[in-house]
Amino acid sequence: MASVVEISKIFTNQNLKKIISDDTRLNSLTMSSTKDLYDTFERLYKQLLRHYRNEYVYKNTLFNKLVLGTHSLNTASAITELPIVDSIADFILFNGKAVVYEIKTELDSLERLEGQLANYYKAFDIVNVVISDRHYESVMQRLADSPVGVIVLTSKMTLSVKKKALRFNRNLDxxxxxxxxxxxxxxxxxxxxxxxxxxxxxxxxxxxxxxxxxxxxxxxxxxxxxxxxxxxxLHKYDDSQMKLLPNSLRSLVYFSKFSKSEYRQLAHFFK
Known part of the structure; x- marks a missing residue:
């Protein structure tokens, strides 16, 4: 089995397209020749969940639990990596309102957090920070008197709200x-x-x-x-199209610029 860093590189738009055209790339990483590609992606993703919860894991969890879980692709949509002033918002959910989710994984520092949040409040009025347990005490201290919500991605991959976000619109620009x-x-x-x-x-x-x-x-x-x-x-995909894909790949496909023909090729890949 490849290292978790090598595995994490699979979950990118560029590498996914390469694997679709040549699945031997996947076999070389798993050290097997399995034809159950759906299961292979899920097993590789579980390695990340256990040993390397990078930003993709957080984004994919937010997408699966919020956009597909709590809401629906018929009524909700999301954007990642949106430039706001001199910061980049990690994940924004739209479902009648807009909610920003700034991600701080166990691999990240909190050095720029306050500046990032200040920038987000110039564009949106509801902001959350999604963190690992490692950052919990520090983040709660920093944001105790702020309107920012705090959500922990637990070891069981649930989103635990520790501090509810409050609307704050005084700095909208x-x-x-x-x-x-x-x-x-x-x-x-x-x-x-x-x-x-x-x-x-x-x-x-x-x-x-x-x-x-x-x-x-x-x-x-x-x-x-x-x-x-x-x-x-909005309406880029419907729920049934997303649910044909492994949980591990849903946000990657949703946020990638796949053409309709590329999506059909991808869906065929997992049949």
Missing amino acids: KSVWFSILRKYEFESIIKNYYGYLPETTDFEYYSACKELFVAIDMSTLYKAFIICLKNRN
Whole structure:
């Protein structure tokens, strides 16, 4: 059996596509020639759960338990690795509201945590930190008087809420929302609100759009901002498509840019 670090590299978009086209790559890691590929991925993933709970394990757990478990792909969606100011939010769930989950695994330090959380509150009003038991005492001390929620990923792979997140909207920043959105997204908000887009030179267009954007009232704009982000991955797959895949791969496939033909190839791979 390969090392857990080598195994962890399987659970990436690039390597998964390589394995689909050549499953001997998987056999070389498992030191076997099994044809039960579904079971093979699950066994490899269990090695990570036992010995190397990296960021992928946390994201995949959040996806399986929250997006597929508590909610449904018909009504909820999620985004990973969203740039916000000079931080990157690990996982954001959209289900009528937006909830940020900042991940701190047992392999991570807490050095940048407070700065990251401050940035997230410029874009969203509900923020959680998902941690290992190793970080529990330190995180609870740091965040005792804050609105940030604290969730522990237990040794049994459950999400244990230790401190409930409270809404905090005093630091929301319309300019940050504008910087997060793609051009077609902020254009749709402006067009829906005003009924038109600015007519100006290409050079001045971005600034003109931003001026109109930030003039929209906060409550209306936040709702529109959340809808734009939710729609990025909404209906990308349905629950039945996801549940054809091993638990170990569901978030990887959901957050990867698989074409429809690549998904069909992947589903056939596990038949």
